[in-house]
Amino acid sequence: MANQPGGGSGPRTISASEFKATCLRLMDEVARSGDEFVITKNGRPTARLVPCRSRFRDWFGADRGSIEILGDIISPVDAEWEAELDPDRTLKP
DSSP, rough: OOGGGGOOOSSSEHHHHHHHHHHHHHHHHHHOOOOOOOEEEETTEEEOOOOOOOOOOOTTTTTTTTTTSSSSSSSHHHOOOOHHHOTTOOOOO
């Protein structure tokens, strides 16, 4: 079936005739695993089968694992704020 050129982790190579016989299974594999295939015709690269990438990033949970909370974020802050010292003071824009 498909081979890894040079044994590396790059795209796998498959002949056009083999792709034709197994295209639906290969499409499912690419969608599931994210692997890429280079399709050859007469030994020459002709096409590439790659997974579709979403154009929009899923923002919910995007920073999971990259933010660390230090200390207590629930308890009130001990320091007084200047806004509480003079509530009639107007801030200049």
